[in-house]
Every structure is written in C-alpha cells, then in structure tokens.
Amino acid sequence: MIKIFDKSKCSGCHACAMACPKSCISMERDDEGFLYPNVDLDRCIDCGLCERACPIISKNIVSSDTKAYAAINKNEKIRLQSSSGGIFTAIAEQVIANGGVFFGAAFDEGFDVKHICVDNVEDLTKLRGSKYVQSTIGDTYKQVKSFLDNGTEVYFTGTPCQIEGLLKYLNKKYDNLLTSDLICHGVPSPKVWQEYLQSKSSSKVRSASFRNKSFGWGNYSVLISFEDTLEYKSLAKDDKYIKAFLSDLCLRHSCYNCVFKSKNRASDLTLADFWGINNVAPELNDNKGTSLVLIHTENGKEMLERISSGLVIKAVDVDLALLNNPSAVKSVEKSKKRNSFMQKIESENFDKLVEKYTKRTLLQKVKSKLKRTLKKVFK
Numbered sequence: 001m002i003k004i005f006d007k008s009k010c011s012g013c014h015a016c017a018m019a020c021p022k023s024c025i026s027m028e029r030d031d032e033g034f035l036y037p038n039v040d041l042d043r044c045i046d047c048g049l050c051e052r053a054c055p056i057i058s059k060n061i062v063s064s065d066t067k068a069y070a071a072i073n074k075n076e077k078i079r080l081q082s083s084s085g086g087i088f089t090a091i092a093e094q095v096i097a098n099g100g101v102f103f104g105a106a107f108d109e110g111f112d113v114k115h116i117c118v119d120n121v122e123d124l125t126k127l128r129g130s131k132y133v134q135s136t137i138g139d140t141y142k143q144v145k146s147f148l149d150n151g152t153e154v155y156f157t158g159t160p161c162q163i164e165g166l167l168k169y170l171n172k173k174y175d176n177l178l179t180s181d182l183i184c185h186g187v188p189s190p191k192v193w194q195e196y197l198q199s200k201s202s203s204k205v206r207s208a209s210f211r212n213k214s215f216g217w218g219n220y221s222v223l224i225s226f227e228d229t230l231e232y233k234s235l236a237k238d239d240k241y242i243k244a245f246l247s248d249l250c251l252r253h254s255c256y257n258c259v260f261k262s263k264n265r266a267s268d269l270t271l272a273d274f275w276g277i278n279n280v281a282p283e284l285n286d287n288k289g290t291s292l293v294l295i296h297t298e299n300g301k302e303m304l305e306r307i308s309s310g311l312v313i314k315a316v317d318v319d320l321a322l323l324n325n326p327s328a329v330k331s332v333e334k335s336k337k338r339n340s341f342m343q344k345i346e347s348e349n350f351d352k353l354v355e356k357y358t359k360r361t362l363l364q365k366v367k368s369k370l371k372r373t374l375k376k377v378f379k
Helices: 015-019 049-053 076-081 087-097 121-127 140-149 160-170 190-200 240-246 253-257 298-310 338-344 350-358 362-377
Strands: 025-029 035-039 067-073 101-107 113-118 154-157 177-182 205-212 221-226 231-235 269-273 291-295 311-316
Touching: 015 025, 015 049, 015 140, 015 160, 049 160, 067 076, 067 087, 067 298, 087 101, 087 121, 087 154, 087 177, 087 298, 101 121, 101 140, 113 121, 113 140, 140 154, 140 160, 160 177, 177 298, 190 221, 190 240, 190 350, 240 350, 269 298, 291 298, 298 311, 338 350
Parallel strands: 101 154, 154 177, 177 269
Antiparallel strands: 025 035, 067 291, 067 311, 101 113, 205 221, 221 231, 269 291
C-alpha cells in the first residue's frame, strides 16, 4: 500500500487514489494545504496497484529525441489572452473540432484550481492562462480513460508529475491521447493562495489573472477583480504572492527535488514561455508572447503539423532554447525560511510576512551586484 513517510516523495498527482480497486485511498489536505493520500486500512487489500501507479515510486525511464520550436498563434486576440504564444488554444481547438475533449486547470467558484474537462471552444477561456497554484486532479484520470476507451480524442495538459501520474494510471498506450506538460518552477500551496486573496478583499473574487499582458509579455501583471467592485492590479515583480512563489517559500516539498525535471519527457509535447527569445529568434518577439514548444513524440510532432498553418513557427536548437529556461531540467533550491513562512501564513499579515521573508540582506545585495559586474566584465 502507499505510505508517505517523506513528503518530498509525493507530488499529489492522485494516481494512487484513482488506481485503487477498492476506492480506499482519499486525498486529504495537510496543514500547509497540500493533498496527500490517506489509506483506509480496514478496506485495503494490499494489492500494490497504488504503488505501481505512483510515478515517483515506479518512475519510468524516459528517452526521447526532443526537438524545439519558437511559435506564436497568428490569432492575435487569442495570443493576448494567453500566457505566452497561444499554442495550447490552437491544439485544443484542433482536438475539439475533431470531436475530442480537453482537460486542463481552471478556477472553481471559490477560486481554487481544479482540473476540468471541456468539449467546446467557448469554455476554453476557463483553461487559458497560467495558474500558479497546485490544481486538484480529482477523478479526471478516470474520465480520461472512459473517453479514450470510447474512441474519443483526448488532450490532457498539466504539470510533468500530473502527466506521468496519468500515464502510470492508464498503464497502456492510447493513440487517441495527446498530453502536454509545462516548464514548471514548482506548485504553490492552495492555502497560501487563499490567504493572499483574503488579504486583498473579504469580497468574493470575480476573476483572476496571473499573467495580464497590458504592460507587455515581458512585464506582465497580476489582475484580480472582486464583487465589491475592487480591482487589484500589480506588476508581477511587485506582487507579494508572486514574490513568495518565486522566492520558493510556498512550494510543495516534492518540488525542491523534482524527479520529472528533464529535457526528455513522458509527455507528447511541452509548452512554455520562450524566455531568452531575443538570443535565439528575436524576429519572433513583439512583446505579445512567444511559446517554446518541445516535441518529444511522433504524436506531438503530428499535432504540431496539424496546427502549423495557424502559427508562425521556427525550429531552434533545444539546448540553446533551454538556457534561459533552467526550470526545465533543474529543481529550485528549498529556501531555509520556507517552513517558518508556511507556519506563519495564517497568523500574520500576508504582505508584511512576505516582505519580511523576501527582504534581502546587505550581504546578499553586495553579492548580487558583484555577480552582475563580473558577468559584464567576462561577457
């Protein structure tokens, strides 16, 4: 049976719970707001299926001849509504036009993030845009299997651990399944997200965007609207939630030693912001968003060909493309302040707590300045 003695060994992908033939595994939140499996020992038959479905315990060795592309959606309206180049929308539209369905992360009524299924173009707006919160998979793996077994084309997007969790759960290859993951910095706690929202207003949230492009793709902002007509907007670099996220204060334990970081992925393709585009394909940067597309399988290659007429696309060197995207292959370092921050999230003012835990010391400022100077000297 699945036993979590070390929280860094569980990504919360739900595969174990979905694989249990007795449905005796429930996903329960810990004090930090992250979901972990809990086994009902009275009902468990110790079949071992949960362990075999775990993408960390039973990690598959992945080998792929990964190709890289810079791409933007020719539909400018879609691209401006997307976090980067609007490629996932192009894929989803293609799948839906073929009678298929699309799974991705969306906000629910309480503005928690959950995976849902959509089968029409109008609902794609719910899934468009980055959401810097760990999503709850729920029973979507089972839904995916049902669609696949019925011959329906399925497009499933998620973090690398969620994709590998799905594939382990399915335990067989489906030609009608397309998967895409992303270059993941790490997943923040849903509890921290809710504390942040409450710190802005006691009113109900109407909409939230982590990647508003009104100031441009490279200088994006956070935009949240509340029912009391309050609208909060801040450049991401100044927003306290983004600061906590990028300072690695509120990530899941497994994110600090992620076993899914690799150029080679189990997914069919990887979609991400093409940071560093000016060093690789500057002609594809108009500050409206450019996607980095990594193709890992023939299935991914075929999909890119299917949507290519609606894209501006250029093949690039994969290693050069990843130079400014280190999160693709390397986990972030766990902040020494992380556990203390998480323990105080409910008891202290959110903004002041983040400011206190992200404030740089004089020594850190000197080191940073020295590093920038040396970089210029030896450039």
